[in-house]
Amino acid sequence: MIALAPLASPTLDRTASIAVELDDVTFGYDRARPVLSGITMSIPRGQVVAIMGGSGCGKTTILRLIGGQLRPQTGRVLVGGRSVPDLDREALYAMRREIGMLFQFGALFTDMTVFENVAFPLREHTELSEDLIRDLVLMKLNGVGLRGSAGLKPSELSGGMARRVALARAIALDPMLVLYDEPFAGLDPISLGVVGQLIRQLNDALGITSVVVTHDVYESLKIVDYLYFVSGGRIVAQGTPDEVRASRDPFVRQFVDGEADGPVPFHVKSASLAEEFALDAR
Amino acid sequence: MNRSSIDLWVGIFVALGLGAILFLSLRVGNLLTTTNQEGYRIEASFANIGGLKVRAPVKSAGVTVGRVDRIRLDPTTYEAVVTMTVSREYQFTRDTIASILTSGLLGEVYIGLDAGGDTQMLADGARITKTQSAVVIEKLISQFLFDKAQSGGGK
Amino acid sequence: MPASAIADGLRRIGGGTRRAVARLGFAARFAVAVVLHSPEGLRRLRLTLREIYFAGVLSLVIILVSGLFVGMVLALQGYDVLQRYGASESLGVMVALSLLRELGPVVAGLLFASRAGSAITAEIGLMKATEQLSAMEMMAVDPLARVVAPRFWGGVISMPLLAALFSTLGVYGAYLVGVKLIGLDAGAFWGNMQAGVDFREDVVNGIIKSFVFGVIVSLIAVFEGYDAKPTAEGVSTATTRTVVGSSLTILAADFVLTVFMFRGVGA
Numbered sequence: 001m002i003a004l005a006p007l008a009s010p011t012l013d014r015t016a017s018i019a020v021e022l023d024d025v026t027f028g029y030d031r032a033r034p035v036l037s038g039i040t041m042s043i044p045r046g047q048v049v050a051i052m053g054g055s056g057c058g059k060t061t062i063l064r065l066i067g068g069q070l071r072p073q074t075g076r077v078l079v080g081g082r083s084v085p086d087l088d089r090e091a092l093y094a095m096r097r098e099i100g101m102l103f104q105f106g107a108l109f110t111d112m113t114v115f116e117n118v119a120f121p122l123r124e125h126t127e128l129s130e131d132l133i134r135d136l137v138l139m140k141l142n143g144v145g146l147r148g149s150a151g152l153k154p155s156e157l158s159g160g161m162a163r164r165v166a167l168a169r170a171i172a173l174d175p176m177l178v179l180y181d182e183p184f185a186g187l188d189p190i191s192l193g194v195v196g197q198l199i200r201q202l203n204d205a206l207g208i209t210s211v212v213v214t215h216d217v218y219e220s221l222k223i224v225d226y227l228y229f230v231s232g233g234r235i236v237a238q239g240t241p242d243e244v245r246a247s248r249d250p251f252v253r254q255f256v257d258g259e260a261d262g263p264v265p266f267h268v269k270s271a272s273l274a275e276e277f278a279l280d281a282r
Numbered sequence: 283m284n285r286s287s288i289d290l291w292v293g294i295f296v297a298l299g300l301g302a303i304l305f306l307s308l309r310v311g312n313l314l315t316t317t318n319q320e321g322y323r324i325e326a327s328f329a330n331i332g333g334l335k336v337r338a339p340v341k342s343a344g345v346t347v348g349r350v351d352r353i354r355l356d357p358t359t360y361e362a363v364v365t366m367t368v369s370r371e372y373q374f375t376r377d378t379i380a381s382i383l384t385s386g387l388l389g390e391v392y393i394g395l396d397a398g399g400d401t402q403m404l405a406d407g408a409r410i411t412k413t414q415s416a417v418v419i420e421k422l423i424s425q426f427l428f429d430k431a432q433s434g435g436g437k
Numbered sequence: 438m439p440a441s442a443i444a445d446g447l448r449r450i451g452g453g454t455r456r457a458v459a460r461l462g463f464a465a466r467f468a469v470a471v472v473l474h475s476p477e478g479l480r481r482l483r484l485t486l487r488e489i490y491f492a493g494v495l496s497l498v499i500i501l502v503s504g505l506f507v508g509m510v511l512a513l514q515g516y517d518v519l520q521r522y523g524a525s526e527s528l529g530v531m532v533a534l535s536l537l538r539e540l541g542p543v544v545a546g547l548l549f550a551s552r553a554g555s556a557i558t559a560e561i562g563l564m565k566a567t568e569q570l571s572a573m574e575m576m577a578v579d580p581l582a583r584v585v586a587p588r589f590w591g592g593v594i595s596m597p598l599l600a601a602l603f604s605t606l607g608v609y610g611a612y613l614v615g616v617k618l619i620g621l622d623a624g625a626f627w628g629n630m631q632a633g634v635d636f637r638e639d640v641v642n643g644i645i646k647s648f649v650f651g652v653i654v655s656l657i658a659v660f661e662g663y664d665a666k667p668t669a670e671g672v673s674t675a676t677t678r679t680v681v682g683s684s685l686t687i688l689a690a691d692f693v694l695t696v697f698m699f700r701g702v703g704a
Contacts, residue, residue, distance in 0.1 A: 067575050096577035107568035111560075121576045124583075169576075179575075285483070291494045292486050299493075299598025302605040303644065309627070310533045310608055311636040337635055346632060390527075 016081045019045045019177055019209035020066055025075035027061060035061050036233045039075070043226075048203050048210040050220040052255065053230035059213040062230070063179045066211065067099060068092045080176060097125055100170030100178040100208075104185055106162040108154040114141070114165050115150040121172045140168040144198055160191025167198060177209045178202075184216040192216070196223045217256050221245065229255060321348055321367035322406040326380040326393070331362045332416025333391040334382055340366045341383075342395040347372045350393065366393060375400040381414035391416070464660050470581055471589050471659065477582040484583070488591025492553040492655075496599055499552055500545055504603035507544060508610025511535060515611075516619055525619075529626040530633030532611035533604075537634065537643040538699065541604035543691050546650035548603075549596055550683040554658035557588050558679040561662025562672035570663075585663060589655045596651025597644050604643065642698045649694060650687050657683040 020043040028034035035058045043049045053059050064070040065077050068084045077084040079095065087095060108117050118137045122128060128136070141147045144164040154162055163183060170178055183199065184192050200223040203210045214220055220227060221241045229237040229252060237244075237252045244252055253259070270276070331353065340348035348368035356363050368374070377398030384391050404410070511532045519525045561584060564570050570580040608630075615621045634640070658679045665675035 069571070069574065093577040093579075096575055099575065101572065101575040103568045103572050105567065107572035109569055109572075110563075110567070121578075124576065124578050166572075288487055288490045292489050295489065295494045295497065295595075296598065298497075299601055302598070302601035303640075305605050306537065306601060306608075306640050306643075307636055310537070310604075310630055311634045311640040312631050337638070339632060 015045075017045055018042050018078075019047075019080060020211065021076070021078040022062070022065070023076040023078070025065065025072045025077060027058075027065060027070060027072045031073075034073075034233055036065075036072075039230075039233075039235055041228055041235065041238075043209060043211060045209050046203070046207060047225040048200060048212060048223060050212045050214060050224040050227045051230060052215060052217060052220060052227055054215060054255075057230050058233045059215075059230055060181055063101070063181055063211065063213055066177075066179060067096065067101060097121075097173055098176050100173070100175040102163070102166050102170045102178065102180045102183055104182045105159070106154070106166035108157075108162055108166055108169070110154050112154075113150065114146065114152050114154065114157070117154070117165060118169045118172055121169065125173060136172070137168075140172055141165070143171070143202065144168045145194075158191070160187050160194060163187065163191070163195050164198065167195070167202070171202060171206065171208070174206065175208060177211070180210065180212040180214070182214055183212060184214055184219050192219055199223060217258075221256075321369045322404075323351065323365055323367055324374075324404050324406075324408050324410060325363055325365050326410040326413050327356060327359070327361040327363050328380075328382060328413050328415045329361055330382075330415040330418060331364060331391075332382050332384070332418060334362075334364065334393070334416070335391065338390065338392050340368060340393045340395060342372065342374070342397065347395065364393065368395075373403045376402045376404055376408070377412060378404065378410055379412045379414060380410045382416035384416075460664075463664070464656075467660050467663065468656055471585055471656070474579060474582040475586045475590065477579070477586070484587035485590050485594070488587045489595055490591075491556065492549075492588070492591045493595030493599060496549060496552045496595070497602070499548055500599045500603050501606050503544065503548055504541075504606030505610040507540060507603075508532060508536065508607030509614045511540075511607065512611035512614035512619075516615060516621075525621060526625040526629055527633070528611065528615045528621060529608075529630035532615075533608055533630045533634050534639060536604040536607040537639045538646075539691070539695070541607065542600045542643055542646035542650055543687060545600040545603040545647065546596065546654060546687045547684050549592075549599060549651070550654045550658075550687065551680050553592060553595070554654045554679045554683050555676045557592065557655070557658040558662040558665070558676045559672055561585065561588070561659060562665035562667075562675045565663065565665055566667040566669070566672055568667075580663075585659045589659050592655030592658065593648070593651045596654065597647040600647030600650075601644065638699075642694075645698075646691065646694050649690060653686050653690060654683040657686065 020041075022039050022041050025036060025039040026034055027036045039062065041049075041051075051059050051062055061070065065072055066079060066084065068087060071085045079099070082091075082095065084092070084095070108114075109120065112120065115137055118140050119133050122133050122136060126133075138147055138150065141150055144167055146161060146164055146168070149157065149161065149165075154165070157165065167183075180199065183195050187195060196219045199210055199212065202208065212220065212224065221244065224241060226240055227238060227244055228235050231251060237247065237249045239247060244256065247253065247256075254261075334350065334353065336350055336353060338350045339346045340350065348366050350364055350366045352365040354363050354365075355361070364380075374395055375398045377400040379396045379398065381394045381396070382391060383394045398412075512528060515528050515531045516525055519528055519531065561570075564580075564584065570584065573580045573583060612623075612626065616623045616626050661675040661679045661682070665671045
């Protein structure tokens, strides 16, 4: 009989006090326009940490750097004490077995049932018997409250349900770290609350570390331990939810209060009004 | 669509496809006829082979008995040397005449074998000595015109 | 002004060429990667079987019906021409050779490109657009081995079988028209066909052609899907590119293969 616990042989240090560390990371698709510059953050084990910022500010890029899908130009990315950019393909894949990731819209495999979706990582990476896989999958689905939907196809699920199935799939291999890419995007308020609660509960119950990339400030303040604010590829503010609520930082205030104009300007950079409309020519 | 029915359909598909290849090889093509009929080779030289092609049939009394394998030009005599394979079940005498014939006016070009009265048979690798070249219509016509002109000039 | 316009045009042509060549390089690298990942993907035969189902079994109807009709039309038209020269008994050979050498592989290839190739591109492209490929990668599963390689091999395996079925149905269609409808002698029809069709020269070369076309269509289909822009528009563009690209490549490759294969026939 195969033991249940080490579904994938662990390569990451699950006892390190810092789960993820970025040190002065710079990244850009071309040299002239860096997407991220000088990002430094450390995410302690067992915490739920949010990375917040407007659309297109490089939040998702941070997740891709952590997952090893991108390599930074300069700086270090450490996950469980190991430097991600230095891993070869095999080591990188070994690491990813211990990282769960929830994609923006779930990214469920549309040609498989809910059950098969959750079973996918188990089938790919373990030699467990069919019975054991069935039990594990139903347990994971039960954890997100969707045991009854095991036979459905992803197209038959609502957005919130799809997100929960993807969450069950992300934790199928009992990861040490789960990355969430916009878990709240496009959800109704009830589903949003459910997903938020699940992130928190699963984090605490399974002893994992969670990194949530989002722009939903209210939901994040309810569930996270720490927040980073990213704008223009830099960390502009950080703190615990209480610190954020009390913060007088103009960017944080604009973000939390949802003001149209502020440090993030309403108008994109453009020629001055006078030039554009040739006012001085008259 | 569950697994076993996918397996079943793929099985049917592959079986059908292989069956089709078999059909094409045996019924449409000549795999059966070439492998079954081990033949013997004979050669023949012609002054002109006309439109004869490799794989053209070799016939005797209208019955296909073999096939042309190779056509080449003898560099010393400047004659065309045709190698053909004839089925073992047909034996031909040594004085057999090989001719290049055409079925109909525009039909396929083939080699006709007319057996003679010799008692000895052609062996594998033997050469037919009596041959009749292809009738080239252009030459016939020019010959005809030439003759006409000459007889006309003589008058 | 015109000088700068010309320079601009040249620059655009240069840039376009550069991009096209770079894309070709990427495609070649991709092809090598697919082949290298194939053992990993083929190890689990079930994935490939599934793709044979989608590429092959689901293309059966269109292939069989088209084959039958192409054969029947060939017989009608062929008879019309051949009987003028009193060679109507050669109908069987004519149809069989046309199908085995050219029409079987080429038409089956074109149909396969539009039926299965486009579906493969759309599926992979959509998986990319919905981040399913990314998700797989993050689950430490290589999409090349899990998604691309089985689809590639499913297409490569299906294509020769489909072409053979197309030719078979075509010959049968010609038989229906020639023998049953027009009333040619069945013995002459099959006999002349067998006498005129060579196994090595015609049947095997036809199978080789269809195999090459299978590789071409499958490779273009998976590449376009994998390389598609991850948007709805990108996927539809990629699907069109697959059909157009593989059709043109099939026709060009057919010419080259024909030159090599059948050049010696007339000697």
